[in-house]
Amino acid sequence: AQRVTQPEKLLSVFKGAPVELKCNYSYSGSPELFWYVQYSRQRLQLLLRHISRESIKGFTADLNKGETSFHLKKPFAQEEDSAMYYCALKDGGAQKLVFGQGTRLTINP
Amino acid sequence: NAGVTQTPKFQVLKTGQSMTLQCAQDMNHNSMYWYRQDPGMGLRLIYYSASEGTTDKGEVPNGYNVSRLNKREFSLRLESAAPSQTSVYFCASSEALDRDGIFGDGTRLSIL
Numbered sequence: 001a002q003r004v005t006q007p008e009k010l011l012s013v014f015k016g017a018p019v020e021l022k023c024n025y026s027y028s029g030s031p032e033l034f035w036y037v038q039y040s041r042q043r044l045q046l047l048l049r050h051i052s053r054e055s056i057k058g059f060t061a062d063l064n065k066g067e068t069s070f071h072l073k074k075p076f077a078q079e080e081d082s083a084m085y086y087c088a089l090k091d092g093g094a095q096k097l098v099f100g101q102g103t104r105l106t107i108n109p
Numbered sequence: 110n111a112g113v114t115q116t117p118k119f120q121v122l123k124t125g126q127s128m129t130l131q132c133a134q135d136m137n138h139n140s141m142y143w144y145r146q147d148p149g150m151g152l153r154l155i156y157y158s159a160s161e162g163t164t165d166k167g168e169v170p171n172g173y174n175v176s177r178l179n180k181r182e183f184s185l186r187l188e189s190a191a192p193s194q195t196s197v198y199f200c201a202s203s204e205a206l207d208r209d210g211i212f213g214d215g216t217r218l219s220i221l
Contacts, residue, residue, distance in 0.1 A: 043214045046209045
């Protein structure tokens with residue numbers, strides 16, 4: 001069955017330090033993966049998707065099929081990056097989004 | 110702003126009461142979803158509707174029913190609320206099932 005695992009519930013780093021939010025998945029087909037972000041008192045919104053291979057707000061994520069991972073990275077964290085981050089997988093067969101448990105990222109000044 | 114609108118934003122119920130959460134989108138999206146968000150569990154899909162007139166169960170459908178009233182509206186009903194249904198509920202919509210979703214602000218539901 002498809003599954004998305006985010007091993008860290010909480011992650012705290014200092015401003016200016018690199019940040020990596022881990023995401024691992026299990027899926028038998030070709031996965032389509034996303035990162036969503038929820039800032040305090042705001043709605044959940046799409047941050048980036050792997051097929052776009054884009055950098056949004058300094059974040060990038062590379063799909064590693066060998067390691068079945070889609071880690072989110074940013075070289076220099078900023079205070080405004082503090083938020084809840086969700087990794088999600090599009091289940092092509094059932095055509096729905098499957099989310100991980102989420103990681104709460106806190107950037108300390 | 111255009112997007113996904115959920116009502117109410119907050120609600121407290123007693124065990125056994127019924128409640129309907131409303132969701133409407135004005136983006137002419139075909140697909141709509143209901144998720145619940147719980148600490149340590151992430152977002153879990155309750156029900157979804159691929160298009161007007163169709164609904165399908167998600168990961169955690171027990172205790173819920175849905176109605177796709179028209180293309181714009183997708184409601185979630187709790188017939189007999191239980192404390193285990195205390196959660197934050199999110200509605201989302203997308204152009205199609207193979208696209209990412211646009212989320213509403215959420216409904217915080219507490220069942221005593």
